[in-house]
Amino acid sequence: xIRILLADDEHLIRGAMAALLSLExxxxxxxxxxTGAEALATARVVRPDVxxxxxxxxxLDGVSVAQALSTHLPTCSTMIxxxxxxPGHLKRALAAGVRGFLPKTVSSxxxxxxxxxxxxxxxxxxxxxxxxxxxxxxxxxxxxxxxxLELALEGAPIDEIARRASLSPGTVRNYLSSAVGKxxxxxxxxxxxxxxxxxxx
Amino acid sequence: xIRILLADDEHLIRGAMAALLSLExxxxxxxxxxTGAEALATARVVRPDVxxxxxxxxxLDGVSVAQALSTHLPTCSTMIxxxxxxPGHLKRALAAGVRGFLPKTVSSxxxxxxxxxxxxxxxxxxxxxxxxxxxxxxxxxxxxxxxxLELALEGAPIDEIARRASLSPGTVRNYLSSAVGKxxxxxxxxxxxxxxxxxxx
DNA sequence: AGAAACCCATGACAGATGTCATGCCGGCTA
DNA sequence: TAGCCGGCATGACATCTGTCATGGGTTTCT
Numbered sequence: 001x002i003r004i005l006l007a008d009d010e011h012l013i014r015g016a017m018a019a020l021l022s023l024e025x026x027x028x029x030x031x032x033x034x035t036g037a038e039a040l041a042t043a044r045v046v047r048p049d050v051x052x053x054x055x056x057x058x059x060l061d062g063v064s065v066a067q068a069l070s071t072h073l074p075t076c077s078t079m080i081x082x083x084x085x086x087p088g089h090l091k092r093a094l095a096a097g098v099r100g101f102l103p104k105t106v107s108s109x110x111x112x113x114x115x116x117x118x119x120x121x122x123x124x125x126x127x128x129x130x131x132x133x134x135x136x137x138x139x140x141x142x143x144x145x146x147x148x149l150e151l152a153l154e155g156a157p158i159d160e161i162a163r164r165a166s167l168s169p170g171t172v173r174n175y176l177s178s179a180v181g182k183x184x185x186x187x188x189x190x191x192x193x194x195x196x197x198x199x200x201x
Numbered sequence: 202x203i204r205i206l207l208a209d210d211e212h213l214i215r216g217a218m219a220a221l222l223s224l225e226x227x228x229x230x231x232x233x234x235x236t237g238a239e240a241l242a243t244a245r246v247v248r249p250d251v252x253x254x255x256x257x258x259x260x261l262d263g264v265s266v267a268q269a270l271s272t273h274l275p276t277c278s279t280m281i282x283x284x285x286x287x288p289g290h291l292k293r294a295l296a297a298g299v300r301g302f303l304p305k306t307v308s309s310x311x312x313x314x315x316x317x318x319x320x321x322x323x324x325x326x327x328x329x330x331x332x333x334x335x336x337x338x339x340x341x342x343x344x345x346x347x348x349x350l351e352l353a354l355e356g357a358p359i360d361e362i363a364r365r366a367s368l369s370p371g372t373v374r375n376y377l378s379s380a381v382g383k384x385x386x387x388x389x390x391x392x393x394x395x396x397x398x399x400x401x402x
Numbered sequence: 403a404g405a406a407a408c409c410c411a412t413g414a415c416a417g418a419t420g421t422c423a424t425g426c427c428g429g430c431t432a
Numbered sequence: 433t434a435g436c437c438g439g440c441a442t443g444a445c446a447t448c449t450g451t452c453a454t455g456g457g458t459t460t461c462t
Binding site: 010012016019020023105106107108111160185186187191 | 210211212213214216217218220221224282284304305306307308309312355356357358386387388389390391392393394
């Protein structure tokens with residue numbers, strides 16, 4: 001019997017996934033959590049075999065949870081389920097020791113199968129997401145460029161970005177200009193959206 | 202027995218919701234769809250009592266589906282389930298004749314209850330979403346301002362917006378300037394994000 | 403040690419953008 | 433019918449941004 005921890009902020013979906021997984025004879029949902037912190041706390045107590053975690057949750061990122069789990073509870077395999085699969089997330093997730101990565105568009109059969117796969121020590125990444133990640137390629141942005149571009153995401157003017165990044169406005173403009181060049185965008189806002197779509201920021 | 206049509210592009214969630222709803226004695230999921238168009242086509246054949254539709258789907262917006270359903274199949278009550286509840290969506294949905302509006306964070310009990318409520322001719326809107334919609338208030342933007350601001354969302358330069366809106370660049374700048382003033386933003390990108398968050402565009 | 407990145411900054415210039423005044427037209431309403 | 437609002441446009445001006453050249457500092461790799 002594989003003991004599963006389920007974390008998703010959407011109650012409806014969490015409950016539903018639990019119902020589906022419980023239909024399988026060899027799977028058992030032993031705990032549920034609605035936030036990343038809750039998932040972490042629960043996992044330490046319950047010590048599940050597999051953690052199925054939603055990527056986007058109110059507090060902690062699913063990847064952060066996975067990272068914490070992999071250090072604090074190495075016997076537990078983590079897999080991520082997500083609605084919006086961004087290439088960058090996949091990369092970060094794999095780096096964080098995640099063993100399975102699926103979009104929520106998969107069927108419940110696949111979900112159950114992947115739970116078994118990761119529990120057996122295997123890995124599984126949704127083919128479509130994998131293809132996207134490969135085509136997206138590595139981020140050409142330097143760390144600072146990514147920082148600044150991230151601050152630019154909300155549309156703030158350069159002076160505010162400079163203040164928030166503790167940089168001079170001129171430097172910010174240089175980074176942004178470089179990022180705009182690398183992304184092929186025509187201004188920083190487009191560049192920011194582009195980088196976001198690629199999962200670079 | 203209440204006959205339900207379920208539309209959601211996320212296979213996992215759709216299947217799971219179907220499983221949950223089927224647990225109720227008086228509810229029966231008679232059809233499922235993964236896209237808006239599919240939902241519409243299926244509904245005409247199956248003629249369900251209640252349609253439970255996801256707000257965001259690849260092709261047709263959930264609200265558009267609701268609108269189409271309310272004219273082509275007036276005997277079918279429509280309710281919308283969504284992950285990201287924007288105030289503007291709620292308003293549009295109600296205008297389109299939607300009878301129920303819930304976030305996916307609700308429990309399955311609530312979902313089942315609401316299905317029964319709308320089938321009985323009642324209405325139900327999640328209290329939190331309703332409060333948000335009220336606090337967001339009406340859009341102060343004129344229709345054209347909203348149009349132009351929407352085109353500005355992706356960060357395109359003004360010339361491109363002008364082309365896409367078939368307006369002169371000067372006019373576009375005027376509308377944007379006006380919108381920036383109304384939203385209290387410091388540039389169009391911020392204004393666009395603000396308006397988006399309020400559901401105004 | 404030297405080359406090659408990256409980080410940070412400044413200054414200058416051109417082009418994009420935000421703001422304002424002004425005007426014309428059409429529809430709605432008092 | 434006169435006024436008001438919104439749609440559409442132009443021109444002028446100040447400011448913001450994007451680009452480029454330049455330079456000094458640090459870290460990393462060869």
